[in-house]
Amino acid sequence: MADPIIRMVDIEKHFGRVIALAGVTLEIFPGECHCLLGDNGAGKSTFIKTMSGVHKPTHGEIFFEGQPLHFDDPRDAITAGIATVYQDLAMIPLMSVSRNFFMGNEPLKRIAGFPFFDHARANTVTMEEMRKMGINLRGPDQAVGTLSGGERQTVAIARAVYFGAKVLILDEPTSALGVRQTSNVLATIDRVRKKGIAVVFITHNVRHALAVGDRFTVLNRGKTMGTAMQGEITPEELQDLMAGGQEMAELEGSLGGTV
Numbered sequence: 001m002a003d004p005i006i007r008m009v010d011i012e013k014h015f016g017r018v019i020a021l022a023g024v025t026l027e028i029f030p031g032e033c034h035c036l037l038g039d040n041g042a043g044k045s046t047f048i049k050t051m052s053g054v055h056k057p058t059h060g061e062i063f064f065e066g067q068p069l070h071f072d073d074p075r076d077a078i079t080a081g082i083a084t085v086y087q088d089l090a091m092i093p094l095m096s097v098s099r100n101f102f103m104g105n106e107p108l109k110r111i112a113g114f115p116f117f118d119h120a121r122a123n124t125v126t127m128e129e130m131r132k133m134g135i136n137l138r139g140p141d142q143a144v145g146t147l148s149g150g151e152r153q154t155v156a157i158a159r160a161v162y163f164g165a166k167v168l169i170l171d172e173p174t175s176a177l178g179v180r181q182t183s184n185v186l187a188t189i190d191r192v193r194k195k196g197i198a199v200v201f202i203t204h205n206v207r208h209a210l211a212v213g214d215r216f217t218v219l220n221r222g223k224t225m226g227t228a229m230q231g232e233i234t235p236e237e238l239q240d241l242m243a244g245g246q247e248m249a250e251l252e253g254s255l256g257g258t259v
Contacts, residue, residue, distance in 0.1 A: 038219035081166030093145030150181030
């Protein structure tokens with residue numbers, strides 16, 4: 001296996017007296033889909049924000065491509081090649097797909113010495129990149145708000161890949177999607193992984209994780225409960241780790257096995 005592109009060692013993150021992460025160690029490899037699972041409050045959001053430069057760890061070290069990583073803000077992470085797609089997607093519904101695709105990175109052309117948005121290039125690139133992800137748009141001027149939830153997720157993913165992501169962090173990308181839309185997003189994740197890009201897939205859905213994941217790490221109360229390879233762990237075992245197996249067993253016992 002290649003060297004890890006990201007290595008997080010004994011990461012702690014404190015917010016006053018609240019310990020959100022309590023010594024997390026994790027490696028992310030190029031071309032893998034590493035699923036980070038955990039119930040609400042497990043520390044998943046704090047973890048990805050620490051990885052992507054939003055939060056600075058209270059203790060521990062992060063290495064990116066073998067070098068110590070010290071990002072001052074998320075822009076530094078994006079420049080280095082760590083892109084995060086959050087649930088809200090940061091898109092403007094009434095704006096066209098191509099405008100959203102290039103928002104903040106607009107291609108320009110000069111006319112009489114003045115810079116103008118290069119619609120033709122933006123439209124061509126957007127249509128081509130979306131086709132690569134298995135989405136055939138009606139046209140690049142289609143408003144993002146008219147797309148399905150899965151298609152909007154794919155726009156955000158395709159945008160990150162086009163602008164050079166080496167690590168793609170996906171924050172619950174399937175949480176609010178139907179079956180068909182979820183299938184489309186999982187297929188997109190598979191395509192991205194095959195390009196050699198590392199995918200960090202944050203989810204609480206075991207079935208979705210097992211569909212595309214290569215490795216699985218479970219977070220519970222800010223700590224890692226272990227990492228397993230595909231084929232080494234059953235859905236029931238993953239679910240048990242997420243819920244806190246010992247706690248569930250004690251609860252079942254106290255309720256006479258009715259849980």
